[in-house]
Amino acid sequence: MSISAFDLFKIGIGPSSSHTVGPMIAANRFAAHLHDIGILPAVHAVRIELYGSLGATGKGHGSDKAVLLGLEGNLPDSINPDHVEPRLAEIRSSRTLLLKGSHPIGCVEKEHVLFFRREALPQHPNGMRFVALDAGANVMTLKEYYSVGDGFVVSKEGQRVNLVQAGSIQVEGELPYPFHCGADLLRMSADSGLTIAALMMENEKHWRSADEIREKMLGIWDVMAASVRRGCSADGELPGPMKVKRRASELHRQLKERSEESLADPLAMLDWVNLYAMAVNEENAAGGRIVTAPTNGAAGALPAVLHYYTRFIPGANRDGIMTFLLSAAAIGLIYKKNASISGAEVGCQGEVGVACSMAAGALAAVLGGTTEQIENAAEIGMEHNLGMTCDPIGGLVQIPYIERNAMGAVKAINAARMALCGNGKHYVSLDNVIKTMMQTGADMKTKYKETSRGGLAVNVIEC
Helix, strand or coil: CCCCHHHHCCEEECCCHHHHHHHHHHHHHHHHHHHHCCCHHHCCEEEEEEEEHHHHHHHHHCHHHHHHHHHCCCCCCCCCHHHHHHHHHHHHHHCEEEECCCEEEECCHHHHEEEECCCCCCCCCEEEEEEEECCCCCEEEEEEEEEEECCEEEECCCCECHHHCCCCCCCCCCCCCCCCCHHHHHHHHHHHCCCHHHHHHHHHCCCCCHHHHHHHHHHHHHHHHHHHHHHHHCCCECCCCCCCECCHHHHHHHHHHCHHHHCCCCCHHHHHHHHHHHHHHHHHHCCCEEECCCCCCCCCHHHHHHHHHHHHCCCCCHHHHHHHHHHHHHHHHHHHHHCCCCHHHHCHHHCHHHHHHHHHHHHHHHCCCCHHHHHHHHHHHHHCCCCCCECCHHHCCCCCHHHHHHHHHHHHHHHHHHHHCCCCCCCCCHHHHHHHHHHHHHHCCHHHECCCCCCHHHHCCCC
16 A cells, blocks of 8 residues: 655654554554444443553553543544643543443453563564453454554554544555655656656655645644644643653753844854754653654654754745755655564664654755766765664653754754765665665664664663
8 A cells, every 4th residue: 555745744742653653543543443333322332442552651651541531532633632631630530431432331541551671562562452341241343453654553464554643544546656665766766857846746646745745744743843843832840750851941041141242153053953952852752742753753854854854944934844855754764664663673773763764854955966966965864873772761752852853953964964065876775775774673672673672761760
């Protein structure tokens, strides 16, 4: 099945695309399944079993909250983040959940939401099982789903089920430019005379009109920009036992106060790039509304680089924003098709590393790079993130991910600049580095892949 840019850039809530967004979509689909097969009125309770990385770090990533809200019929792109905690409090106090928004069933979390921390389902580290029970606690039906990164969900049978999100559509037939790898992009661009962004636009027109694509894509940018604004204005602590202080708002105040001093510092813009990335990922960690780019844990890098373009590059405009996002999406789709963007499968190289690669190529595109230079920038962005582990302290997307997104954004800017200094010719291709990333992820020990059983997660004491 072909993948749209809007499958990659999803509007959702934090803190995790694979642990929050995906489970909410899976739970929503299970509730719909119960309705579709006609047994919903007879369901007395639903048992949710979370396995692998979902079992190990799902509590810190809000997977338990996501599945409860999904069973009630909510979806990540439409739920109001401000309503999440009040509704969860009602479910817990009443011990009642409204299945598909209307049918009351019993819900006691310690009995009905189970975390299997050291067990995994066979098809992916992010596995979950939903079991419908009747009044006698007998199994009526069950379904297994896998959250494979960026909010993509597949059933045990391999069917993609995340297309229930608002605005997602399916149209049969082949895309006009069905690229599957970087080599395809280079060849198709040379043959057609189209840029990567233009090729991507033509493919998107397979599903939507040009006006709708522009409206939706600029809407994605508006959500990204809004997450930066909220992050820059929010004070206090992030959820969880570590009581991590939000830093973006204070950094924002400092940067505004010393604007004249910054004129003498040629690297002052990096402070702003750091700010933009940290603001988004603090919002994500707080359960706010963000855009997966390509995941929640890596949601800050790409908006930070796009803010760098709009704030620091003369002549930046809405057309440039379109070029940036379409170019980034084309690169991200190659990773999705040929490797993985799941930290539970390949470590953080598949999240922040891919975000860095996408942002690097996209920035090279809006700075006037050739197709070869864009591909080179994307390759550099990943090459120097190879082997990055996924080791969230306390199972929370806070440390090291907030700073890690800022570092990814700065690397992306440097990768684009390095590529633009050359002529596009280089030894390591984007396809080579994607293949290497996937192999590296396969070789990486499981404890370094979003389980909180290795790396910083075991060497830093939670306070």
